[in-house]
Amino acid sequence: MNIQVNDRVVEVFSGAQVADALRAYSQVTWKQVQNGAKVVLDGAGHEVALDGALAEGSRLRVKRAARRGGRA
Amino acid sequence: MSRRAAVIRALLPLLALLAFSSCASLPPAAPAVPPAQESRVVIFHFNDVHGKIDGFPKVAALIDAERRRGSDVLVFCAGDNFTGNPVIDQYDPPGRPMLELLNRLGVDLMTPGNHEFDVGMENLRLFAAQARFPFVSVNIRPRPGNEIPNLYASRLLTTKSGVRIAVFGLIQIEPGNGLPSTHPDRVQGLRFSEPLATALEMKPLRRNADAFLALTHIGYEEDVKLAASMPELDAIIGGHSHTRVAPAETVNGVLVAQAGSDLRWLGRVELLVRGGRVAAKKGELIDVKGLAAEDPEVKAMVARFNDNPAFARVIATAPFAIEGKDALGSMMTDAMRAVHGLDVAFQNEGGIRLRRLDPAITLKDVYTLDPFGNQVVEIAMNAGEIRSLLRDSFEKGRELDLQVSGLSYTIRTDKELRILGIDLRGLDGRPLAEDRDYKVGVSSYVASSYRFAHRDPGRSLNATTAEALIRYLQDGADLSLYRDIQRAFQDPPGRNDRY
Numbered sequence: 001m002n003i004q005v006n007d008r009v010v011e012v013f014s015g016a017q018v019a020d021a022l023r024a025y026s027q028v029t030w031k032q033v034q035n036g037a038k039v040v041l042d043g044a045g046h047e048v049a050l051d052g053a054l055a056e057g058s059r060l061r062v063k064r065a066a067r068r069g070g071r072a
Numbered sequence: 073m074s075r076r077a078a079v080i081r082a083l084l085p086l087l088a089l090l091a092f093s094s095c096a097s098l099p100p101a102a103p104a105v106p107p108a109q110e111s112r113v114v115i116f117h118f119n120d121v122h123g124k125i126d127g128f129p130k131v132a133a134l135i136d137a138e139r140r141r142g143s144d145v146l147v148f149c150a151g152d153n154f155t156g157n158p159v160i161d162q163y164d165p166p167g168r169p170m171l172e173l174l175n176r177l178g179v180d181l182m183t184p185g186n187h188e189f190d191v192g193m194e195n196l197r198l199f200a201a202q203a204r205f206p207f208v209s210v211n212i213r214p215r216p217g218n219e220i221p222n223l224y225a226s227r228l229l230t231t232k233s234g235v236r237i238a239v240f241g242l243i244q245i246e247p248g249n250g251l252p253s254t255h256p257d258r259v260q261g262l263r264f265s266e267p268l269a270t271a272l273e274m275k276p277l278r279r280n281a282d283a284f285l286a287l288t289h290i291g292y293e294e295d296v297k298l299a300a301s302m303p304e305l306d307a308i309i310g311g312h313s314h315t316r317v318a319p320a321e322t323v324n325g326v327l328v329a330q331a332g333s334d335l336r337w338l339g340r341v342e343l344l345v346r347g348g349r350v351a352a353k354k355g356e357l358i359d360v361k362g363l364a365a366e367d368p369e370v371k372a373m374v375a376r377f378n379d380n381p382a383f384a385r386v387i388a389t390a391p392f393a394i395e396g397k398d399a400l401g402s403m404m405t406d407a408m409r410a411v412h413g414l415d416v417a418f419q420n421e422g423g424i425r426l427r428r429l430d431p432a433i434t435l436k437d438v439y440t441l442d443p444f445g446n447q448v449v450e451i452a453m454n455a456g457e458i459r460s461l462l463r464d465s466f467e468k469g470r471e472l473d474l475q476v477s478g479l480s481y482t483i484r485t486d487k488e489l490r491i492l493g494i495d496l497r498g499l500d501g502r503p504l505a506e507d508r509d510y511k512v513g514v515s516s517y518v519a520s521s522y523r524f525a526h527r528d529p530g531r532s533l534n535a536t537t538a539e540a541l542i543r544y545l546q547d548g549a550d551l552s553l554y555r556d557i558q559r560a561f562q563d564p565p566g567r568n569d570r571y
Binding site: 001011012013014015016017018019020021023024027030042043044046047048049051052053054055056058 | 120122156244246247248253291292293294296312313314315316317318321330332333334445447449451516517519520521529530531532534
């Protein structure tokens, strides 16, 4: 199945999860998400978990995680 | 068949009749709430808990507090209670902790998710029969004799203040095989219809209720499509995609809610019902970790379940300790190949997290050896594509990386560790046939992280590599094989210590 991650389409196996699409996209991005520096959003801008299910044509966007405990 | 299962099977026709009658005989349309009266209904919801039970004491305390305030409270579960926490998944009987916790919480309605089937049909039937709440799913169609107790297409709930809420359920199916994302063997005897098209058959429920909801396990994107095609709905409470919808969105006038996963959030949908219709609605997510109060009784239940005695149970005994990545990797890949009927299986060495397994092998040992929850992925590959995978695996660290079952291989290199060639040999020791495809199994980590040529994108077999090993061991695998065994070679020998 084809999944759009940021500006690129990656092909992953049927039944793949969000984590699989990220790994197929970029190992660097995958590690940034794993360590909490970045978060994954769906096409509508909602945060999705790494074990979330995907469907053909799903869209994901990776963005920098909000800073915790920063100044208001 | 156990006596308990036999009783359930005997009751199935009656339960099926009840399920049908619940769909077919809704009372005639009439607003239950007089026009002047206004009721506030609070629906707490969660989805995709996947055995992560530690948040239940806080969730129980919050829900009970809302009930004590006198609100009209309902609790919905949008599916996928199992698969994701081995301590819970391996409970005996499977699913028992989730059943007891959902019963204690006072869940009013649940829709089954694809992972509900992971425990097997007989265990799911036991779970459903002992649940003190009904299941709803309109697109699960059991064949005669395969009914699931307590499963209905829809339910009409009446709150204590008399508000009538019609709810139907939906489960996702894969476009390829038309089945939910679980192993096909686990849903034998069931048929599934396309969820969005089937949902349209539920439109008449609107006439008989003050509020009309869908409780789904089809994923957020499909929920949005459902909202677009069914403006009759007041709200969709969903699961499957693990989406954190905060606050709930309004799509085509329909509130769409989903509460992430793993019980990190609890959804709270509030409906203001006036004159037999929903006059206002909103949804939010509550951060479970941030809640202070805990229910002591539920806390004790969670502690008991987390101390799962099955985890320490010995599931196989080897004649000696199994040591080193060659032996452990050979055993793990043999398990994948045997359990899933594959020709070849690979396991990356980074996914082998023990150096030694003592002869008495427990469930805990298996999950320590293979803790990542990776799925088995099947890919049709020819010999050239297998070489492409091996090439990428070697070039990552200039050393052997993939353990294998079903063949052996030698990577020939020059002094600078540049690959000169890769020789593949079958189980008979002869060169692997070049002109055919092989059913190759790899972990989902390898499938998505390694860069290799393969015409077939592959498919998840909806089972983890650890589960394959557990089944292999429980089925009495010959563990005497796993000493002084080597199937991956480098010529000339590399710097791997091959411990």
